[in-house]
Amino acid sequence: MSATGTFAFETRSSCPACGSPESRRRFAARFDQPPIAGFISSFYKIDPARLDGTYDARQCTACGTFFQAEVGNDALLEQLYTHWVFEIGDPMRDPHYAFDVTHPALSRDGHELMTAAAVLGRDLQAMRTLDFGMGWAGWARVAKSLGCDSYGHELSADRVAYAATHGIKPFDPKLTYHFINTEQVFEHLTDPLGAAHMLAGVLAPGGILKISLPSPTASIACSTGSSPAKATSATKRSCPCNRWSTSIASPSPVCARSPARPASASPARRSSVPTSPSPAAARSTRAFRSKSPRNSRGPSTAASIRATITSGCASPPEPHAPALAAASDWQPG
Numbered sequence: 001m002s003a004t005g006t007f008a009f010e011t012r013s014s015c016p017a018c019g020s021p022e023s024r025r026r027f028a029a030r031f032d033q034p035p036i037a038g039f040i041s042s043f044y045k046i047d048p049a050r051l052d053g054t055y056d057a058r059q060c061t062a063c064g065t066f067f068q069a070e071v072g073n074d075a076l077l078e079q080l081y082t083h084w085v086f087e088i089g090d091p092m093r094d095p096h097y098a099f100d101v102t103h104p105a106l107s108r109d110g111h112e113l114m115t116a117a118a119v120l121g122r123d124l125q126a127m128r129t130l131d132f133g134m135g136w137a138g139w140a141r142v143a144k145s146l147g148c149d150s151y152g153h154e155l156s157a158d159r160v161a162y163a164a165t166h167g168i169k170p171f172d173p174k175l176t177y178h179f180i181n182t183e184q185v186f187e188h189l190t191d192p193l194g195a196a197h198m199l200a201g202v203l204a205p206g207g208i209l210k211i212s213l214p215s216p217t218a219s220i221a222c223s224t225g226s227s228p229a230k231a232t233s234a235t236k237r238s239c240p241c242n243r244w245s246t247s248i249a250s251p252s253p254v255c256a257r258s259p260a261r262p263a264s265a266s267p268a269r270r271s272s273v274p275t276s277p278s279p280a281a282a283r284s285t286r287a288f289r290s291k292s293p294r295n296s297r298g299p300s301t302a303a304s305i306r307a308t309i310t311s312g313c314a315s316p317p318e319p320h321a322p323a324l325a326a327a328s329d330w331q332p333g
Contacts, residue, residue: 007051007052007053007076007079008052008073008075008076009051009052009070009076010190011071012067012070015063016065016192018062018065018193022062023059023067023069024058026066027056028055028056028057029054029055030054031052031055032052036055046084057069077155082156082157091162100142101138101145104145107142109138112210113129113142113143122178124148127147127148128151128177128204129179130171130179130180130199131151131153132180132185132199133154133155133183133185134153134163136163137152137154137159140163141163141166144166150167150168151172173198173202176204176207177204178207179207179208180202180203180207181210182199182212183210187214
């Protein structure tokens with residue numbers, strides 16, 4: 001694909017969470033026309049005319065999931081996650097990334113890993129972890145620094161190669177993992193239900209699969225077309241598609257129960273950081289525990305994840321407040 005070529009989209013015929021063919025349109029606009037075109041050009045710095053498709057936001061009438069009817073093909077996804085979102089979490093440009101990998105025990109990711117180890121009753125050195133959709137491997141590097149046997153998976157070959165230089169092993173579907181991390185990944189997947197089945201299949205007995213998504217409150221507010229006057233300030237700040245304002249930076253509140261960062265270590269995060277997140281600004285997190293034996297059956301996959309998946313989001317992931325996940329027994333149906 002040339003630097004000026006266009007990209008095509010694939011059309012979903014059913015809900016990606018429950019499989020129902022019934023849905024209703026909540027919003028639609030071509031990517032190369034307002035209001036979507038303005039966001040595409042300002043954030044991704046590309047000509048919207050390269051995207052030959054429609055932002056068609058639908059809501060499943062069976063389970064309520066919001067999803068995009070048109071999703072990027074393989075060529076578009078590779079371009080998107082290799083080149084267009086290059087700066088998100090870029091270790092050469094993100095000071096928070098540098099802090100986290102040099103102070104793993106003080107990072108949010110480190111706190112999450114230590115909490116998981118305590119819940120599992122397992123030493124960090126005895127945990128095999130998988131960061132699915134690892135980006136620049138920040139979480140995976142923290143896991144490795146804390147002693148975990150750290151693996152990662154990512155669409156971008158460049159980022160996989162970068163992770164390998166820091167000792168992160170590529171995802172091996174023949175292994176099982178005690179803790180699988182998906183940090184704001186499922187809303188970007190073409191087939192989230194299939195991915196949930198696949199990840200459940202490589203989850204060790206008693207292990208944890210964490211699915212973290214952008215705030216559903218903000219997503220619903222956007223999809224219903226609420227005006228800026230009717231939207232709360234918290235919703236505006238956490239809006240994953242920056243529909244109302246691209247000038248309001250989303251805060252990154254520190255969990256009240258997580259280790260605090262030294263005040264001098266990260267000046268960029270010292271100002272206006274509340275001690276507890278507002279519900280609207282918090283990301284939605286679900287952690288599912290597998291039972292032993294692995295082939296035991298529980299609630300269906302669709303029933304477990306359909307309330308949290310907003311699939312196919314074209315927006316960039318933004319930092320949101322950490323939320324403590326409530327573990328529940330779950331296996332693929």
